[in-house]
Amino acid sequence: MCRKRCTPSRVDAAALSDASRHRHDCRVLRRVCLFNGTLVPAGSGRAAASAAAVAASLQVRNIFGSHQSFPLSTLHPLLPPPPASPSAALLAREIRAAGFSACLPLVWLPVWAFSFADTFVSSVVPLFELRSAGLIDAHVLLRPDLSAWPRARNPAYQMAQALSSAPLVSLREAAPKCFASRRRRCVARCYERLLVCQFRSTFDAYAPPMRPWAAAQAVAAASRGRRGERKAAGWKVLFVNRTNTKFSRSLVNLDSLLRHCARWLAGGSCAAHEFGRHGLRADVEQAEAADVLVGTHGAGLTNAFFMRQGSAVVEVRPYGFEGAWPDHYFKELSALEHAVFYFQVTSGDPELSVPAPRKDVSVWDARDHGVRLPWRTLREVLASVVAVNHSRSQYLDLLRVRGHATFVSKV
Numbered sequence: 001m002c003r004k005r006c007t008p009s010r011v012d013a014a015a016l017s018d019a020s021r022h023r024h025d026c027r028v029l030r031r032v033c034l035f036n037g038t039l040v041p042a043g044s045g046r047a048a049a050s051a052a053a054v055a056a057s058l059q060v061r062n063i064f065g066s067h068q069s070f071p072l073s074t075l076h077p078l079l080p081p082p083p084a085s086p087s088a089a090l091l092a093r094e095i096r097a098a099g100f101s102a103c104l105p106l107v108w109l110p111v112w113a114f115s116f117a118d119t120f121v122s123s124v125v126p127l128f129e130l131r132s133a134g135l136i137d138a139h140v141l142l143r144p145d146l147s148a149w150p151r152a153r154n155p156a157y158q159m160a161q162a163l164s165s166a167p168l169v170s171l172r173e174a175a176p177k178c179f180a181s182r183r184r185r186c187v188a189r190c191y192e193r194l195l196v197c198q199f200r201s202t203f204d205a206y207a208p209p210m211r212p213w214a215a216a217q218a219v220a221a222a223s224r225g226r227r228g229e230r231k232a233a234g235w236k237v238l239f240v241n242r243t244n245t246k247f248s249r250s251l252v253n254l255d256s257l258l259r260h261c262a263r264w265l266a267g268g269s270c271a272a273h274e275f276g277r278h279g280l281r282a283d284v285e286q287a288e289a290a291d292v293l294v295g296t297h298g299a300g301l302t303n304a305f306f307m308r309q310g311s312a313v314v315e316v317r318p319y320g321f322e323g324a325w326p327d328h329y330f331k332e333l334s335a336l337e338h339a340v341f342y343f344q345v346t347s348g349d350p351e352l353s354v355p356a357p358r359k360d361v362s363v364w365d366a367r368d369h370g371v372r373l374p375w376r377t378l379r380e381v382l383a384s385v386v387a388v389n390h391s392r393s394q395y396l397d398l399l400r401v402r403g404h405a406t407f408v409s410k411v
Contacts, residue, residue: 006103006166007139016195021133023207024126026197027054031100032078033190034143034175035091039076039107042095042190051078060198062109062145067203072196075109075145087178094188101191105141107171111201113146116276117302117329119156121212122201127163128215138165140195145171158280162222206332213339216305220284234268235386237261238286240295241272248370249298251316252354257294260375264382275300292385294378296371297321301330304340310390312341314381316373319347320357320366341388341395343381344406347371351411377409 016026030047033040039055041048055078059069072078081087108126112118123144130136142164144157161168178186239257242250251257254272261270273286287293287306294314295301304313315330334342350356354370384405388394399405 006101006141008102009104009139010137011104011140011195012135013193015133016130016135022129022135023200023209024130024197025058026130026195027058029054029078029194029196031190031192032194033091033094033188034105034171035094035188035190036087036186037172037175037177039078039171039194039196040091040188041078041080042091042100044080048078048080054078054196058196058198060109061111061201061203062113072109072198090178090186091188095190098190101189103141103166103191104139104193104195105143105174105191106136106195106197107143107145108197108199109145111199111203113144116156116300118202120159120216120302120305121333122199124156124159124163124219125210125212125215126197126199127160128211128218129209131163131218132211132214133209136195138163140164141166142168143171143174144168147172155276155280155283158223159216159219162219162280202328206328206336208336210336212333213305213309213337219280220288220306223281224284224288235265235291236268236289237265237270237292237294237382238290239270239272240293240299240301241274242296242299243274248354249296249318249368250370251294251296251373252370253372257373257375257378260379261382264379275303291390292382294373297326297329297367304330304334307340309339310341310392312343312385312388314343314345314378314385316345316371317347318357318366318369318371319350319353320361321363321369322346323363325363326367338392338395341385341392342405343385344404345373345377345381346406346408348408349411352409374409374411377407381407 013028015021017028029051031042032051033042041051055073055076056071058072060072061069081091110119111122142160157168174189239251239254241254258270258272275283283303284306287303288308290307290311292312292314293304293307296316301313301315317326331342334340347353350359352372354372357366388398
């Protein structure tokens with residue numbers, strides 16, 4: 001069977017394995033095949049025993065039961081097919097026909113793969129970290145292990161693709177399950193070396209060398225080519241308009257805010273954009289052109305990392321949605337670099353959430369609400385953003401003086 005040629009990958013296998021220059025758990029396997037929807041060692045020698053040991057010891061998470069870690073062997077035992085079985089015969093035939101490729105796949109289990117923010121933090125940022133540290137290069141074959149494949153609907157995988165010169169393909173696409181009823185030939189794709197990683201995710205503490213803004217900028221550069229100069233026109237405020245979802249998580253008085261903003265921002269512009277509707281490149285262009293991004297939690301605020309350095313993001317939270325869990329997303333993530341300045345609006349009255357919750361609403365139940373943002377509150381926030389004027393030092397001074405950049409809205 002003919003295999004497509006690939007560009008040899010340069011990886012630092014020793015540093016990947018000992019985690020001396022990264023935060024993740026990566027293992028290098030030898031002579032492993034993608035076969036029948038899983039990972040299978042070729043043969044039963046030392047390499048196969050090492051692969052089985054990795055499967056038993058590597059603790060992973062995935063989209064289901066993401067709060068709990070479990071051994072990789074739960075999904076992929078990394079055991080050879082039983083001797084004299086049809087699978088063993090087919091695998092042996094494939095290896096005789098095509099041998100072992102010099103291409104280098106990287107297999108990982110994405111955490112909450114259908115969430116844009118979680119996929120960015122748990123897949124895109126780690127891939128960028130490994131590339132920035134010189135541990136992998138653009139020629140590594142990205143093979144996320146997904147039971148379902150949300151590629152067409154989730155631009156997060158377009159971001160991961162931007163970090164690789166080879167097409168991103170799920171493990172189960174590369175090696176579909178073998179069924180006698182299928183006309184498609186069951187194939188094995190075998191490699192001299194294969195990387196399997198458990199990336200740190202949104203369930204772990206954030207720490208250097210995490211650089212989410214730098215990761216997004218690398219994705220932006222790959223998706224749009226050369227960036228134009230910032231236009232000299234006045235400030236541009238971009239509101240997130242979120243409609244294509246079963247949860248509201250939107251600004252319910254968006255039209256009114258746009259009118260007030262246009263009158264207040266003399267010489268500037270105020271507009272709305274729905275992230276994820278027109279593709280990654282359109283989202284990058286909209287974010288890069290904005291000075292301020294205003295939206296609710298869950299409305300695509302992760303796209304703010306595409307903004308230029310010194311821009312600002314305003315996260316508008318529904319009533320009761322406060323604490324360590326909400327903070328762990330954009331507030332803590334942006335604080336790693338302070339490249340994009342984070343401002344927060346806390347809804348001080350239940351009536352500002354739509355539908356209005358109880359006063360003692362839990363954080364979990366508070367999340368999926370629309371928010372009514374009073375213009376007077378947003379005007380106060382925008383005045384602070386304009387006063388900072390794209391200056392990192394002035395933003396940090398604001399944090400030192402006030403202790404925070406949080407504003408409370410009232411009915």
